[in-house]
Each structure stands twice: as structure tokens, then as C-alpha cells.
Amino acid sequence: MNSDRLLNLFPKPMTTNRRHFLKLAASSPLFLSTACTSNLNKNFTAHIVIIGGGFAGATAAKTIKLLAPDLKVTLIEKNRHYFTCPASNWVLGGFKTVDSLAIDYHQLSSRYSIHVIHDSAIDIDPVKQSIQLQQGRTLNYDRLIVSPGIDFNWQMIEGYHPGFENIIPHAWQAGEQTRLLQQQLLTMPDNGLIILSIPENSYRCPPGPYERASLIAWYCKRHKPKTKIILLDHKRAFSKQTLFEQAWRKHYGYGENGMIEWHSITDNPVKSIDAKNKVLETDFGDRFKADVINYIPPQCAGLIAQKSGLTDESGWCLVNPLTSESKLQPNIHVIGDAAEMTPLPKSAFAANSQAQACAFAVVSLIKDLPLADPLWMNTCYSLITDDQAISVALVYTLNNKGAIEQVKGAGGVSQDTRTEALQMEAKFARHWYDAIIQQSFN
Ligand SMILES: Cc1cc2nc3c(=O)[nH]c(=O)nc-3n(C[C@H](O)[C@H](O)[C@H](O)COP(=O)(O)OP(=O)(O)OC[C@H]3O[C@@H](n4cnc5c(N)ncnc54)[C@H](O)[C@@H]3O)c2cc1C
Known part of the structure; x- marks a missing residue:
């Protein structure tokens, strides 16, 4: 990506007024951690439970703890190791191993005091605000974030x-x-x-x-x-x-x-x-x-979302984009691939971005603070050889009808297709992979 495109990734907050700038800055986790540790202490220990420890769930858990360390956060993830889909195609190219895709949850639990439970959520009771786990435990929540990723529609063949x-x-x-x-x-x-x-x-x-x-x-x-x-x-x-x-x-x-x-x-x-x-x-x-x-x-939202009345006939979870709260069940937010947030694509970058915005909304709702307009970003790199890549990068915001739309002039697809430019993009792709893992899981 050339430097113009990098600059274009960001809408133009610097030329707008202070209120607009604060709104944009409010969707940045750095801003939030300062704001929240100083302003959000209202003596209330709510329990936030997150189902699914992929890019979306892990980022949400971590961001909530960064924003409001006083809140109790539990992450339910069925597997002890998470294997990233990003970079999994590199394995097929023969220049990465499957084992190197694995991530564990040690950092999330030890560094951020997130309670990680390795079990499957098999049922959600939205009235009692409780979750049934496969191994027999029941957990209560004040707010629930559901991020189970995808499931498959096998009946099509x-x-x-x-x-x-x-x-x-x-x-x-x-x-x-x-x-x-x-x-x-x-x-x-x-x-x-x-x-x-x-x-x-x-x-x-x-x-x-x-x-x-x-x-x-x-x-x-x-x-x-x-x-x-x-x-x-x-x-x-x-x-x-x-x-x-x-x-x-x-x-x-x-x-x-x-x-x-x-x-x-x-x-x-x-x-x-x-x-x-x-x-x-x-x-x-x-x-x-x-x-x-x-x-x-063909795909649909993860099974637990379907079983819990969070999906409509499309198979995906309808949410209010401002908060990621389900339109079908109160006090439950859905993020990541399971959520219907068109035109945002179903990607790890978008999941990470949604998770940060959702974490801010959840903390704001619990602490009775005003909600900020979210801003989402996505960049998808695709390797075309072992050392050349192409990319698409876009920024999204809410329009005045409350729907998500692309920020005009921000991002785009790779313009320069000379070999050196594509090689540079491949380097960006590798750095992006390390950075998204760092940001989501460490
Ligand atoms: C081949 C391939 C390449 C990709 N490359 C890129 C890329 O380069 N860039 C990019 O941005 N995106 C990429 N993606 C997309 C990216 O992998 C997904 O968009 C991302 O993983 C979505 O994150 P998620 O947290 O919503 O879901 P997931 O990553 O699927 O995480 C969901 C988690 O929930 C857990 N879970 C599900 N149900 C339960 C339950 N009932 N109880 C407990 N735990 C549960 C699962 O075990 C899983 O760990 C790629 C995808 C594929 C397939």
C-alpha cells in the first residue's frame, strides 16, 4: 500500500470540529483506557460474559478490562488452543506450519485478569440472564457478548x-x-x-x-x-x-x-x-x-447463536450497529463473523474493530455514560505468491439513518502493481498478522 493510501485510511478528523474529533477518538482503545480509568468508576461490579475466544471475543474481553478493570469478565472458549484462519492459506503454499497458527489464552487470563473457562456454551436463557455450559456449570451475566464465529449449511448439498x-x-x-x-x-x-x-x-x-x-x-x-x-x-x-x-x-x-x-x-x-x-x-x-x-x-452464525434466538432467516445475527446489541434479545451483544453488519466484511480485522466498539458500548451502558459513534476499519491482505500481496482497505462509519456506510475516499484496493510494490504489501501482510494477534490475544 502506498503512503497516500495509508493516509487515506483515515477520514479527516483533523479538519473537523473538536466534537467530531472526540467522537472519532472515542473509538480508539488508547483514548478509552485513559477516559475510562478516570471517569468510569461508579462502584458497580457487573459481570460480563463472552462466548467465543476468537478475534472478536478475545479483543472484546481484553478491551473491556483495559477500559474498566473493576468489571468482572469471563471468557468461555471451547478449545484450549485457537488456530488463526488468517495465514492458514500460507500453510497450503508451504511456507508456514499449522502449529505456528496456534494461540493459547494464557496472556489474556494472566495479564488482564480475565476468567477463561474452557467449555462449550450450550444454552442461553435471556430472561434469567444465564448460560448453561456443557460440563454442567451455569453462569449468570449482566451483559453477554456472543462471538461464536461461523457454522456451515451442509443441507445445501x-x-x-x-x-x-x-x-x-x-x-x-x-x-x-x-x-x-x-x-x-x-x-x-x-x-x-x-x-x-x-x-x-x-x-x-x-x-x-x-x-x-x-x-x-x-x-x-x-x-x-x-x-x-x-x-x-x-x-x-x-x-x-x-x-x-x-x-x-x-x-x-x-x-x-x-x-x-x-x-x-x-x-x-x-x-x-x-x-x-x-x-x-x-x-x-x-x-x-x-x-x-x-x-x-455456505455459512451462518455459530450454533449457539442460532439456538438462542439471535439469528433471523438469513442465518446471521441482527444487531444495532451503534452498540452491537442484538435486535432480537436484550442485554446480548453479537460481534465478529456471526453478526450481520454489512457492508463490513466478515474478517479478523473487522471482528477486532467491532469488538473494540462493542466493548466501549458495553462499558458505557453499564456505567450509564453516553455512547460514542463507532468507527470501524478493515484491511484484507491476500498473498498471491510467497512474497507478493494485494490488499483492500476501507473505513466505515454510521450515517444519519443509523446504518453502516463506507467513508468516502478512505482506503481502496492496491493501485501499484509493480513487483516491488506487491513485495512491500507482502511485508505489510506479515506485519499485519503479527500486530492483529498482539492486539487481540496478548
Ligand atoms: C482461509 C481464511 C483466511 C483468512 N484470512 C484473513 C485475513 O487475512 N485477514 C482477516 O482479517 N481475516 C481473515 N479471515 C477471516 C477471519 O478468520 C474471521 O473473520 C475471524 O476469525 C472471525 O473472528 P470471530 O471471533 O468472529 O470468529 P472465530 O475466529 O471463528 O472465533 C469463534 C470462537 O468461538 C468459539 N466458540 C464457538 N461456539 C462456542 C460455544 N458454544 N462455546 C464456547 N466457544 C465457542 C470457537 O471455538 C472459536 O474459537 C480468514 C478466514 C479464512 C477461512
Whole structure:
């Protein structure tokens, strides 16, 4: 990203009046920690419980403790280790390991006095304001933040059965799934066929499938150069399309005679997958016998959100963008991928940004302080080779109708496609990864 784009990332608070500046600054955690330790002490120990310790939940827990150390914060996370989806495609490219994606919760609990419970939340009672955990405990809350990430709509294809993803990995939640997909790539024949099925919107990480195709191609170009990668996409256009297509043409060959081929199949969606024989069939009867099928299913909010009446027919959780409070259940906030906050994408950066805004709102509501207008940011880097990347960066705010909109002129997609510029973006991508982990979990 060039320096103009970096500068453009920020709306222009410096030229506006002091009130506007304070509103923007109020969504910065640094500002909040000073403001809150000095102004928010109103002798009230509320209990805030957070379900899900991903980018959204971990950031919310940490930010609340930074803002108001007197509040009691409990984080419920079912796994002892969290594997980041960001950088999981790098594993498929062969230049990162699955183990290096793992994060534990030690820093969050010891540094910020967050009570971390490793268990699954199986039920929420919004009337009693309590949560049932799988291992038998019940917790009461004053405010609840639900951030369980995504779940999958398997019923969209015929052939799904329990254990299906152990043969046909989605690798859209990182860890064992990433390992399995990598293993399949390593063991497939030299002239193998890989099919990537990509869902329609909305889903986690809009540019993720195309970064994946690029990095699988990067691996194959070196180790299995006769490979064919076919992308079957359930939409007509995709994020950073021109930049991706340019990169594919340059590095891997694109189209019928290249390594990567992309097809929009909106009118001819994937109908069935025979997992045992690795055969995928579409509605019109097109059949692909592949060596590796990476079926990325359509998605919805994590199961606990669905079970607790937080989702509507879209499968996502409707929230008031000002506070992230659910429109369907009082005193429950939803953040991260599970929340419907269009046009904000479902990304780790956006989840981190939403979590900070939500933490401020929750503390303000508990302490009976005025709410600040939130400001959200997102930057998505996508590696196209091991050392080149492209990016999209945008800033979002609330308009006067209370809806989220992009700040005009702030951010954009990569403009400079010279090799040196793309190499610089890859360096930014690696720094971004370290920084978001630091900011969310440490
Ligand atoms: C291949 C890939 C690449 C990506 N790359 C990027 C990138 O470069 N940049 C970027 O910004 N984003 C990227 N993303 C998107 C990013 O991973 C998600 O947007 C982000 O993880 C969302 O965070 P979250 O906290 O909402 O959900 P999650 O990260 O999924 O966290 C949810 C957590 O909740 C826990 N949980 C769920 N239900 C329960 C329950 N009932 N009880 C207890 N715990 C529960 C889960 O175990 C999990 O730890 C990528 C995604 C993919 C798939």
C-alpha cells in the first residue's frame, strides 16, 4: 500500500470540529483506557460474559478490562488452543506450519485478569440472564457478548454425512482441517485435479478462496506443475477480482490452458458430492472427478447463536450497529463473523474493530455514560505468491439513518502493481498478522 493510501485510511478528523474529533477518538482503545480509568468508576461490579475466544471475543474481553478493570469478565472458549484462519492459506503454499497458527489464552487470563473457562456454551436463557455450559456449570451475566464465529449449511448439498469433512475438507476453520487439506495436496498425483467450490455471499473472508487458489498454485508450480485448479464460484464476481486475475495470468497461467480456471456457477450450483469417490456434480449434470475437493460450504452464525434466538432467516445475527446489541434479545451483544453488519466484511480485522466498539458500548451502558459513534476499519491482505500481496482497505462509519456506510475516499484496493510494490504489501501482510494477534490475544 502506498503512503497516500495509508493516509487515506483515515477520514479527516483533523479538519473537523473538536466534537467530531472526540467522537472519532472515542473509538480508539488508547483514548478509552485513559477516559475510562478516570471517569468510569461508579462502584458497580457487573459481570460480563463472552462466548467465543476468537478475534472478536478475545479483543472484546481484553478491551473491556483495559477500559474498566473493576468489571468482572469471563471468557468461555471451547478449545484450549485457537488456530488463526488468517495465514492458514500460507500453510497450503508451504511456507508456514499449522502449529505456528496456534494461540493459547494464557496472556489474556494472566495479564488482564480475565476468567477463561474452557467449555462449550450450550444454552442461553435471556430472561434469567444465564448460560448453561456443557460440563454442567451455569453462569449468570449482566451483559453477554456472543462471538461464536461461523457454522456451515451442509443441507445445501446431497451426499453430506457425519465425517464428510474428514474426507472433503473445507479448511474454513483452521487447525486440523488445514492439516488435512495440506496432506491431500501433498499426496495427490503430479497431474492432479483440484476443485474449489466457493459459496455465494455472505461468508467468512471474501477474498480468502482466491488467496487460497493462488497459494495452492504457488505450491503446485514448484512441486506438481501439471496440476489443474478449477474454481467453481456461486457468484458472478469476487473481491479484488482484477488484481487476482492479473496475478494468476502472470504467475500460474489463467484460463483453459493455464493452471487456474475460474467459473461462475450461479445458475448451475453444486448439487452433490460423492465423498468416497471424490466426484462433484452440479445441477445441470456437470461431473468432476477430482483428486482434491475443497468444498467451502455456505455459512451462518455459530450454533449457539442460532439456538438462542439471535439469528433471523438469513442465518446471521441482527444487531444495532451503534452498540452491537442484538435486535432480537436484550442485554446480548453479537460481534465478529456471526453478526450481520454489512457492508463490513466478515474478517479478523473487522471482528477486532467491532469488538473494540462493542466493548466501549458495553462499558458505557453499564456505567450509564453516553455512547460514542463507532468507527470501524478493515484491511484484507491476500498473498498471491510467497512474497507478493494485494490488499483492500476501507473505513466505515454510521450515517444519519443509523446504518453502516463506507467513508468516502478512505482506503481502496492496491493501485501499484509493480513487483516491488506487491513485495512491500507482502511485508505489510506479515506485519499485519503479527500486530492483529498482539492486539487481540496478548
Ligand atoms: C482461509 C481464511 C483466511 C483468512 N484470512 C484473513 C485475513 O487475512 N485477514 C482477516 O482479517 N481475516 C481473515 N479471515 C477471516 C477471519 O478468520 C474471521 O473473520 C475471524 O476469525 C472471525 O473472528 P470471530 O471471533 O468472529 O470468529 P472465530 O475466529 O471463528 O472465533 C469463534 C470462537 O468461538 C468459539 N466458540 C464457538 N461456539 C462456542 C460455544 N458454544 N462455546 C464456547 N466457544 C465457542 C470457537 O471455538 C472459536 O474459537 C480468514 C478466514 C479464512 C477461512
